[in-house]
Amino acid sequence: MTANRTESLHLYDYLCWKIGSDKEVKGRRLNFIAIDTSFKYQISSGSKSEGLDIKGSDIDLMFINQNFKVYESERDNVQVQRAVLIMDITDTHPCFTRLCLYTNYTRLHKDHRKVLEQHGMKYFLSNKLYKQNISKSITKARPMFNKIHGPCISDDDDEYDLAFCLKCDKWISQAVPWINRPRSSWLSPEIVNEIIMNGIQCLSASETLHDYTRCYISINKQLNINTRLVQDVLQISRNFHVPFDKRRSCILLKCLRHPSKTDLSHDIFLYFMSAGHQVLPTISHPRHTQNNKLQYDMYKYNISYLLMGLHSDAVTGWLMLASLFYVHKNYLISLDLIDYALSKFTDEKCDHLFSSKTRNIMTPKQQFALDMMKKEKLITTLKSLTITNLQFAFKSQILPKELQQEDIKGNTSFHPLAFAHFLRFLCCYHLHDFISCRDAMQDLSVSIKKILPPKDFASTLCLRSSLFVGIVAQMLGATDSAREYFNFIAQLDKANYTSASTRLRELG
Structure with missing residues (x-):
């Protein structure tokens, strides 16, 4: 018995080292809960949102598509203000359904029609067209999300999986047996009731590591x-x-x-x-x-x-x-x-x-x-x-006017060290302290080399930090140097996350 207990404690130590203690797991969950409450139509899912930091796991995010609404049958209280889809389980495998268009096809927006296929007299949502259309829309704004991975859209580095979901407000009849399924301890009746009332996406914390709360052991000091x-x-x-x-x-x-x-x-x-x-x-x-x-x-x-x-x-x-x-x-x-x-x-x-x-x-x-x-x-x-980095909202009222062109893609972020030296230059410039301007420019160049290694040079933060040097050169009248910086950045900035191309055209 003692040997088994010791082995169990060693296993617990190992799991704490591998995926985190109960406090760490809870902390990660709370972080994702805070994120989800800040976004109206975003839901975190997968192992990371459960608090399990497993090597190689990606970040799974679900987004509720507001263009469509799903109902189990026409007898439900159908709201026609959006494109309505009705479940059709005829000739489908268990747990699968086809989604048939209930709304008049001619009333749909042209973008909504692109994801539908006609079969006989009816229109059905096409899984393939739906994902292709979503992928095309995302790639325009975020070029790194260019892969279709199963039901999801993934980025180049396989760090994110984005699933664009359709919402059905009612608890469908096929899932009713789950409510009364025999259970020993997990899930608790309270959590089951919460799922039934609010939907599975509203479950704020799962019980994946519920047995941790029944264990007590001092974590190794190295942890x-x-x-x-x-x-x-x-x-x-x-x-x-x-x-x-x-x-x-x-x-x-x-x-x-x-x-x-x-x-x-x-x-x-x-x-x-x-x-x-x-x-x-x-x-x-x-x-x-x-x-x-x-x-x-x-x-x-x-x-x-x-x-x-x-x-x-x-x-x-x-x-x-x-x-x-x-x-x-x-x-x-x-x-x-x-x-x-x-x-x-x-x-x-x-x-x-x-x-x-x-x-x-x-x-x-x-x-x-x-x-x-x-x-x-x-x-x-x-x-x-x-x-952390500095985040400015689109058309921010506290972003220096010299950087107003940088929010062309929406919210804008800057590296704090580079931003600090650039802002210091701007203050000295308007105070006509040109000796301090030169010092700030030199500090800016040194900081960029220090904080951003060459392998990450094409990152958005690095490109914007390097753009600071070009803006400084332009303000000091070094037009040729500014043009050289803007041209170099524009060649790397394929997605136009910076204003380098625009500034280059303005210089002529």
């Missing part, structure tokens, strides 16, 4: 839970740009704070709230409709939100605040904030976000710093030891 939780948050932050507004704030509060009153859920809630407060002031507002008082109120409002956004990492919040002051021509205040942010770029900061698509090995200094803070709360560690 620094704090380190892995920080890495998980950084990785998810890199993969998702989370939108934010007051409605999403209330949803996060309900999902993460009330049901699970733990320090971990509280910290993750605060992290996403703080990161969201960085995004909200970047949303564009039409200034021409505002009088001076409204503009001043908006200015104070943005400052208060950016101050609340200082808690998600060590640098980004300060640079967003500096950008706001720059846009409002408070150059000296902006310079002070930039200098403070630059002082935070130290060797122990965890900035794996920028260097690779996979989790990197911690440097000794980074690991030591995390070990020193292993008794601190997760939110404290994230605020003190991590650095």
